[in-house]
Amino acid sequence: MHYVHAGQGPESLLLLHGTPKTSYYWYKLFPLLTQHFHVIAPDLRGFGDTDKPPTTDGYDSATNSQDVSELMTLLNIDKFHVHGEDRGADFAYALAATCRDRVKSLSFCEMAVSGFGLEETSYWTEENLTAQYRQKGIWCWHLGFFSIPHIPEMLIQGHEREFWEMFMKQECYNPNAIEHAALDHWVACSMQPGGLRGILETYRAGFKNAANHRALLEAGGKLTVRTMTIEAPEFFGPIVEQSISRVVERVERSEIFEECGHSLALEKPERLAKCLREFMLGVD
Structure with missing residues (x-):
């Protein structure tokens, strides 16, 4: 597992992309x-410079939460805060539900929990199809597409730059938030051996994630960890809080980032950092 870390603060914060x-x-x-x-910020399994095991197993939320919990153990960090966006938020929920005595607070952002609202966002309905234009959420058309074996690889390979640029920019309020250097890096990672397959396998594990999350709720009940949500009107919107509220006792803080899309850390970094500092540390 590849990861980067920095900082001398008294509290540890795990970031999941x-x-x-x-x-x-x-x-x-x-x-x-x-x-x-x-x-601490790792490349999740299948992404970037982290290994991409040549199997269809092991890309689910249970395995990913184990990966990152073992990373924190390796770094001698017993308790920590966690912030996740998109797929990383789904894994962050699994981590908090699996390691209830280690996660001090959960920042669940721009995602719906697998098994508790995510699947419904991909349904082909007139309401979903026009949701973004009515500012009522988003149609996650890609969930089904990415989960099909072999076909996405056939269509995306050779067009990685065009596809990922379109994919990421259409999720933003301001497409210029996706800077060329960052896009170049992510495209190059997806073109590595196993890079595209590793990304897609996290979607092919979707139903396994849903089953895992339902089992975590049944076994341990709703989470009591301090929880914050952040939603962007240009993407998931109110679905974020609605979904996580089904698996946590209480959402302590809920934020709406106006004029913002799916990439919070690129579109509103100052406001996001302020929210994390205030919620997790009580400082501005």
């Missing part, structure tokens, strides 16, 4: 947090 991103995604956020936290 989404698709098709890597630890590089947090480049605007690190300077805003490292005076207050020891910040």
Whole structure:
């Protein structure tokens, strides 16, 4: 597992990225947090410079939460805060539900929990299809597409730059938030041997994630960990809080980032850092 870490703060903060991103995604956020936290950001399994096992198994939320909990153990960090966006938020929930005695607070952002609202966002309905234009959420058309074996690889390979640029920019309020250097990095990672397959396998594990999350809720009940949500009107919107509220006792803080899309750390880094500092440390 490849990871980066920095900072001398008294508290540890684990950052979990989404698709098709890597630890590089947090480049605007690190300077805003490292005076207050020891910040740790891995490349999740299948992404970036982390291994991409040549199997269809092991890309689910249970395995990913185990990966990152073992990373924190390796770094001699017993208790920590966690912030996840997109796919990373789904894994962050699994981590908090699996390691209830280790996660001090959960920042669940721009995602719906697998098994508790995510699947419904992909249904082909007129309401979903027009949701973004009515500012009522988003149609996650890609969930079904990415989960099909072989077909996405056939269509995306050779067009990685065009596809990921379209994919990421259409999720943003301001497409210019996706800077060329960052996009170049993520495209190059997806073109590595196993890079595209590794990304797609996290989607092919979707139903396994849903089953895992339902089992975690049944076994341990709703989470009591301090929880914050952040939603962007240009993407998931109110679905974020609605979904996580089904698996946590209480959402302590809920934020709406106006004029913002799916990439919070790129579109609103200063506001995101401020929310994390206030919620997790009680400082501005």
